[in-house]
Amino acid sequence: MRARLIGVMLLLMVYSASTFAGDILVVVSKASPVDSISRRELVDLYMGRSHSLPDGSPVLKIDAPVDSPTREAFYRSLINMQVAEVNAYWARLMLTGRATPPMSVTRTEDIAALLERNPNALGYLPEDSGNENLKTIFVIKDTSRAP
Amino acid sequence: MKTSKPFSLSRTLRERLDLKIALAILCLAMLFLLVLGFFNYLKAQQEERAHALAVVREMVAVVEGNAAIAAYLKDIQLADEIVSGLQDSRYVARAAIDIDGGPTIAAGDITQSVEADVVHRLNAPFDAADQVGTLRVYADFAFIGQLATGRGRSVLVGQLALLLLVSGALFWVVRRVVIRPLGRVVGQLKTIEQSGVAHLRGISLKSQDEIGYLARNINSLLEKVHQAYLSEAEHNRQIAQLERKFRLIFEGSHAGIVLVDESDRLALVNPAFEAMVAELLPGAGCLEGRPLSQLFREPERVDDILAVVRDSHTSIFCDLMLAGEQEIWLRGVFSIIESQGGDERGYVEVVFSDISDRALTEKRFEYGATHDQLTGLLNRRGGMERFARQIEQAQAKGSELILCLIDLNDFKPVNDVHGHEAGDLVLQEVAQRLQHALRADDVIVRWGGDEFVVSMLVSGDFAVEAVGRNLLSLFRAPIEIDPQTRVRVGGSVGIASSAHSGYNIQQLIESADEAMYVVKKGDKNSYRVSGAEEQFEP
Incomplete structure (x- = not known):
């Protein structure tokens, strides 16, 4: 616990300059037929309840790297859970195999590349990492920012 | 050889105060215990039921998260695991998860019973407003009943043991505090009754309570009775002595002594008088009851004398001749008996002496003299x-x-x-x-x-x-x-x-x-x- 706390503190120190602050954009390839998605649909997709997009097309969910502040912010804003909790959730469901967790990338830059290449893929990015090959279908407001 | 009487429970109970008290306590306590036990049993059952429901609720709380996830993901395997796990509990008979928009996953046959004992709404793990299913749990009341019965029984057994213990203790205390001193009093009383005139042995008892008071009172009472008995015995001895003397006078006297009742009949005669009048009544044994006057030649004179004696309360001295062939003169002293008692009222005592010879000479002499x-x-x-x-x-x-x-x-x-x-x-x-x-x-x-x-x-x-x-x-x-x-x-x-x-x-x-x-x-x-x-x- 203490080690974890120290770890979190170190992380905060490392990313202090670039500590994530701001909205998170849910993005797909420009070629994707999906133009928008509801928050609930987003949750159901990422938490394993839905296996396809609202229009019925299959989907590839991409998660930010495990330790990235983006991933942290995404889950906190979406379902008010920490990454560790989400991991535990998935670990619980591993055995049944009915639901599968999103695919995790090792680097944040890989997300954009994966999305560009795959029209069925769905991912999220920090708001400042704009990319003209992608389209934003949902914006998660930064709940931690002071109003 | 003393023959021992066959043991009889009812007689033993009748004769033993301690057993009586113990039995009464036991019976009353049994009665209370039955009533109390019944209510205790009911209460235990209720408590056990409530406890069981609480346990079931706790279990539901434990599995709630997983069940919600299972319902959320429509994960039948997970749901099945959860309901099976619930059913494994001894408190749970059956369990089921109804997934909204999905199947019902049940452990045990849930079709027969309509109402579940615990019904829990399952919300989506990430959205409390969104219901994804329902968890139904049926408590195993057969088992709970068994538990309740067991608990009630154990309560009952505990109380029974306590009761027996208290009864035994009471029996012991009563025996020690009441029965033994009482028994000692009774025992000493028995020996006192047999001791008779001998020196009175009081009851010695140390206790200061009511039994001690009783013993002391009995002592003073005994002392009084003993004194009364002694004085009475002395009195009786004197009376007997006096009676012997009087009897000696009465039986052995040469003078004839008779007692005449209020109707002038002989109430009592002594042997000397019987001998005096023996010739008049040959063979007839009993003089008592005959009129006195009939024995004399001048009956009316005798009656007169008796009347005068009763009226004047004086003694009259008179010579009388007996009826019969021979000239037998008796000198009689008639006296009324002054007695307080009612029975002898009007009784007259007459003492006769035979003066036949003297009377004849006196008569002649008196005639000559006058x-x-x-x-x-x-x-x-x-x-x-x-x-x-x-x-x-x-x-x-x-x-x-x-x-x-x-x-x-x-x-x-x-x-x-x-x-x-x-x-x-x-x-x-x-x-x-x-x-x-x-x-x-x-x-x-x-x-x-x-x-x-x-x-x-x-x-x-x-x-x-x-x-x-x-x-x-x-x-x-x-x-x-x-x-x-x-x-x-x-x-x-x-x-x-x-x-x-x-x-x-x-x-x-x-x-x-x-x-x-x-x-x-x-x-x-x-x-x-x-x-x-x-x-x-x-």
């Missing part, structure tokens, strides 16, 4: 006695008594001329004439020599004169000494009356004597009444 041998009239002594009685009679009746003194005139010449025998004849003739002339209850006395005294009760104004004339008339006829010889004697009569002289015999005699003397000095053959002016002549 009568004139020549004329058979009373002599002066006998006359005085009769006068006294007559005066009493007169006084009692209030009638007049007269006393006449008669002195013969010309008697001395008869004696001198014809001799003493002729004189005696004259005296006898005069005596006879007096007896004929006078009434039976008049008293005629030869006063001495040629003097006679008569006294009588009279009534009426002229009675005195009539008497005087009658007396003088007795001398009119001549007296025949022998067929050839007749003599004539006269009489000087002096009369005294109680009207003048009072009821005093001496005074009457003196007055009569004075009057006669006056007549003697005068013309002789006449009479004079003392206190009267004239001298009467025939």
Whole structure:
């Protein structure tokens, strides 16, 4: 616990300059037929309840790297859970195999590349990492920012 | 060899106070226990049920998250694991998860029962407002009932044990505090009853409670009873001694002693009296109950004496002759028995002594002493006695008594001329004439020599004169000494009356004597009444 706390503190120190602050954009390839998605649909997709997009097309969910502040912010804003909790959730469901967790990338830059290449893929990015090959279908407001 | 009586529970219970108390406590406690146990059982069952439901709710709370996830993901395998896990619990009979928009995953047969004991709404893990399913759990009430029964039974057993323990303790305490001291009192009382006159041993008991008080009270009571017994025994001994003495007197006395009841019958006779009257009643054993008077020749006299004794409360002394052939005289002393008790009221005690020989001689002697041998009239002594009685009679009746003194005139010449025998004849003739002339209850006395005294009760104004004339008339006829010889004697009569002289015999005699003397000095053959002016002549 203490080690974890120290770890979190170190992380905060490392990313202090670039500590994530701001909205998170849910993005797909420009070629994707999906133009928008509801928050609930987003949750159901990422938490394993839905296996396809609202229009019925299959989907590839991409998660930010495990330790990235983006991933942290995404889950906190979406379902008010920490990454560790989400991991535990998935670990619980591993055995049944009915639901599968999103695919995790090792680097944040890989997300954009994966999305560009795959029209069925769905991912999220920090708001400042704009990319003209992608389209934003949902914006998660930064709940931690002071109003 | 003492034969032991067969053991009887009911008798033992009746005789043993401690067992009685213990049994009563036990019975009452059993009753309370039954009632209490019933309610306790009900309460235990309720509590067990509530507890079981609480446990089930807790389990539901534990699996709630997973169940919600299972419902959220429609993960049938996960749901099945969860309901199976729930059913594994002993408190749970059946469990089911209804997934909204999906199947119902159940463990156990849920179709038969409609209402689940715990129904929990399953919300989406990431959105509390979104219901994704329902968790239904059916508690295993058969098992809960078993638990409740077990608990109720254990409570009951515990209380029963406590009850037995308390009963036993009470039994022991009662035995120690009440029964043993009581038993000691009873035991000592038993030995005291048997100890009799011997020195009284009190009950010794140390306790200060009610039993000690009882023992002390019994002691003082016993002491009193003992004292009373001792004094009573002493009293009885004295009475017995006295009775023996009295019996000795009564049985051994030579005097005949009888007790006469209020109806003049013999109530008690002693052997001496039985011997006295034995000849009268040959063979007849029992004297008691016979009238006393029938034993005597003059029964009415006996009855009179008894009546007088009862009336006057004095003792009367009297000689009586027994009925029967022989002349047996008994001297009896009659006394009333003064008793406070009601039974002997009017009883008269008579003590008889046989005076037969003495009585005969006394009778003869008395006759000689009171009568004139020549004329058979009373002599002066006998006359005085009769006068006294007559005066009493007169006084009692209030009638007049007269006393006449008669002195013969010309008697001395008869004696001198014809001799003493002729004189005696004259005296006898005069005596006879007096007896004929006078009434039976008049008293005629030869006063001495040629003097006679008569006294009588009279009534009426002229009675005195009539008497005087009658007396003088007795001398009119001549007296025949022998067929050839007749003599004539006269009489000087002096009369005294109680009207003048009072009821005093001496005074009457003196007055009569004075009057006669006056007549003697005068013309002789006449009479004079003392206190009267004239001298009467025939």
